[in-house]
Amino acid sequence: MANIALSSPGQRLSRWINQEHVFKLILVAPLQVLMWAILIVPTLLVIYLSLVRWEPILGDWTQAPFNWFGNYVKVLTDPRFWEVLGRTLVIVFFAVSLEFLLGFALALFFSQDRLPGKRLFTSIILYPMMLPWVVVGFTFYLLFLDRGPVNYVLIQLLGPGAAQPWFKEPPLAIGTIILADVWQWTPFMFLILYSGLGALPREPVEAAMTLGATRWQIFRLITLPMLKPVIIIALVIRALECFKIFDLVYIMTGGGPGTSTESLSLFIYRTGFVYGQLSLAAAMAVLLLISIAVVTRFAIRPLEYREEV
Amino acid sequence: MAETAVTTPTVTSVARPRLSARAWVGTLLRLLVAVGIAIVFLLPVLWMLSISFKPPTEWLEYPPTLIPKEPLIGNYTFLFNPGNPEGAIAVMTGAAEPVMPAFINSLIIAPVATVFSVIIGFLAAYAVSRFRVGGNFMPFFTLTTRMFPPVAFAVPLLVYYSAVIPSVIPGLRLYDTRLGLILMYIAFTVAFALWMTKGFIDGVPRHIEEAAILDGASRWRVLFTITLPLVRGGLAATTLFIFILTWTEFLFALIFTQRYAITVPVQVSHYAGAIGRFYGPQAALGILASLPVVIAGYLIQRHLVTGFTFGLIRE
Numbered sequence: 001m002a003n004i005a006l007s008s009p010g011q012r013l014s015r016w017i018n019q020e021h022v023f024k025l026i027l028v029a030p031l032q033v034l035m036w037a038i039l040i041v042p043t044l045l046v047i048y049l050s051l052v053r054w055e056p057i058l059g060d061w062t063q064a065p066f067n068w069f070g071n072y073v074k075v076l077t078d079p080r081f082w083e084v085l086g087r088t089l090v091i092v093f094f095a096v097s098l099e100f101l102l103g104f105a106l107a108l109f110f111s112q113d114r115l116p117g118k119r120l121f122t123s124i125i126l127y128p129m130m131l132p133w134v135v136v137g138f139t140f141y142l143l144f145l146d147r148g149p150v151n152y153v154l155i156q157l158l159g160p161g162a163a164q165p166w167f168k169e170p171p172l173a174i175g176t177i178i179l180a181d182v183w184q185w186t187p188f189m190f191l192i193l194y195s196g197l198g199a200l201p202r203e204p205v206e207a208a209m210t211l212g213a214t215r216w217q218i219f220r221l222i223t224l225p226m227l228k229p230v231i232i233i234a235l236v237i238r239a240l241e242c243f244k245i246f247d248l249v250y251i252m253t254g255g256g257p258g259t260s261t262e263s264l265s266l267f268i269y270r271t272g273f274v275y276g277q278l279s280l281a282a283a284m285a286v287l288l289l290i291s292i293a294v295v296t297r298f299a300i301r302p303l304e305y306r307e308e309v
Numbered sequence: 310m311a312e313t314a315v316t317t318p319t320v321t322s323v324a325r326p327r328l329s330a331r332a333w334v335g336t337l338l339r340l341l342v343a344v345g346i347a348i349v350f351l352l353p354v355l356w357m358l359s360i361s362f363k364p365p366t367e368w369l370e371y372p373p374t375l376i377p378k379e380p381l382i383g384n385y386t387f388l389f390n391p392g393n394p395e396g397a398i399a400v401m402t403g404a405a406e407p408v409m410p411a412f413i414n415s416l417i418i419a420p421v422a423t424v425f426s427v428i429i430g431f432l433a434a435y436a437v438s439r440f441r442v443g444g445n446f447m448p449f450f451t452l453t454t455r456m457f458p459p460v461a462f463a464v465p466l467l468v469y470y471s472a473v474i475p476s477v478i479p480g481l482r483l484y485d486t487r488l489g490l491i492l493m494y495i496a497f498t499v500a501f502a503l504w505m506t507k508g509f510i511d512g513v514p515r516h517i518e519e520a521a522i523l524d525g526a527s528r529w530r531v532l533f534t535i536t537l538p539l540v541r542g543g544l545a546a547t548t549l550f551i552f553i554l555t556w557t558e559f560l561f562a563l564i565f566t567q568r569y570a571i572t573v574p575v576q577v578s579h580y581a582g583a584i585g586r587f588y589g590p591q592a593a594l595g596i597l598a599s600l601p602v603v604i605a606g607y608l609i610q611r612h613l614v615t616g617f618t619f620g621l622i623r624e
Contacts, residue, residue, distance in 0.1 A: 014527075017529065018527045018528055018529065020528065023528045023529065024436050024440055024442050026432075027432045027433060027435055027436035027442070028432070028433050028436045028442050028443065030428075030429040030432060030433070031429050031430070031432070031433040031499060031503070034429065034495060034496050034499060035496070037492075037496075038466070038492060038493060038495075038496035038497075039453075039454065039462070039496060041469070041473075042462060042465035042466050042469050043462075043465065045465040045468060045469060045473070046461070046462075046464055046465035049464065049465060049468060060472075061468055061472055106346065109339075109342065109343075109346075110343070112339065114332070114335070114336050114339070115336070115339045115340065115343060116336070116340060117340070117343070118343075121343045121344075121346070121347050123607070123610065124347045124350060124351065125346065125347065125350050126606070126607075126610060126613065127350070127354075127603055127606065127607070128350060128354075129606075129613070129617070130553055130599075130602050130603050130605070130606030130607075130613075131354075131557075131599050131602065131603065132556070132557035132559070132573070132574050132577065132598055132599060132602065133557060133559060133574075134557075134559050134574045134577045134578055134581070134598075135574075135577060135595045135598055135599050137581070138357070138577060138581045138591065138592075138595050139353045139354060139356070139357050139595065140353065141581065142356060142357055142360060142588065142592065143353055143356060145369070147369045147371065148369075148373075149356060149373045152371065152372060152373050183350070183353065187350070188614075188617060191613065191614050192614055192618070192622055195614060195622075196622075230622060233618055233621050233622055234618070234622075237617070237618055237619075237621075240455075240456050243458065244458040244459065244460075246458075246459075246460065246559070246560050247559045247560070247574075250559075250563075250578065251577075251578060251581050251582075254582070264458070265458050265459075265460045265560070268458075268460045268461070268464070269460050269463075269560070269564070272460075272463070272464050272467075273463070273467070273564055278464060278467070278468065281464045282464050282465065284461075285460070285461035285462075285464045285465075286461075288457070288458060288461050289457055289461055292456055292457055292458075293453070296456050
């Protein structure tokens, strides 16, 4: 065709670039490159590392001898691994339940009519979730110091014996970590549930009231089922985030006293980056990746369903 | 911008003139409870703010007071000039480092990573939204970067950064450099960027784009002159949200920097970990580290939920 032969290289380029498949390719190319470079290759690498016996001080990682599943056996038979996993799940359970209950209570409270300054109050509540985690950790560290304000208030209310050595007793230290997480992330639950409540249609509630339903019945049989999709999303996302907990523990207790407050992330960090046992850390990372992939495969099902709607 | 989080059904003013005394008491009680709740959320940071203005003698004073008796800004100036401390703080110099390098690093790393993350996420989101490129797999795959604990990726990335990359591309240093953190932050926030911008793009009616294509506009022209201006607000919100994520990120910064590229959260951890009573400057640093993200957060209040839930919940 004559006009193709006559077109300049610039025109040819612009014709090429405007073809639909080229257009699509250029749109996703940067993401694909990034995914391969920073995610897929390292993921393959972590699987390899988990199968060899290697520590940085032993020299070149490509020369490391194979250990096959030795690292996995070592991790899975290490009582500390199970201890740390259990502790992390306990933190997730208490923190997320408390965040959900408190967030729900706050959402119901601020959904009431006749509350002046509602916007101001709801805005004030939001800021903790914007703060850097390390700062939240440090804030709670200051509050729970032996001579800090929390102990002062306890002494004033309950007498001189009420002061607690918060960071020296493992259960108390875990409690303060959970409390810091609850303080920071209750706003997240609150915001989701509050906007969820605000978006609910009013007719079913009004109809039920006309029929003489009590407030509790309305809440349990109408509000709660209608909010269910939102609640599930909020719980799943928060639980996955909380499971990664690292910053708060690192700042508040450093895993101490001893190793009694270590979370799973902190344990892997210590094993790999402080003690240099990268192969063991790699095995733990692979186990973690597999189990979270399985869990989210099931947890994410309601989310996908919702997306199709 | 005083955008509030949610639009709430406002009370009709018709009901107001006939409020009974009982209703007034009820409103007053609710107001008191609301104030109490606000105080609970404000107090921890107010306490830190208070300590940041207190001289060392008041840090652990009994009974503790929220308002410093002799307020001073020495704790703040100390952060930037620890060699020349002011007044009484001189006693506690200990392990103090100047915080300026960390702030400069964060002020470079967070915005640069954010901009690239949003651009890459926006382009990919457009492909997913309009052509379903990658089917369900690609969007799901990006999510994994947020579901898995970052420490699981940190193990191979350390080997990757310190051994693999240098042998493939000699001279490219990624460990303890700003570039290394920037690349990582782009990769680990792009999922948020993709999902957030996808929602905004989905909101642009296709027929506008199709009309322009019928008029002879190219795909690229449509994308940049029609779609992009329509989602500008959404992109701004996404940018600020990603900025919050990159500014506050701690674990990668802790592992992949040592000396030259440390960021503000790592600096906070250095201060928090310093032995000795050092609370004033520590608190001052906590306040300074929080300011940028709290400002960013309030600017995009309406979009916070969308961001944190990958756009699964929208307002």
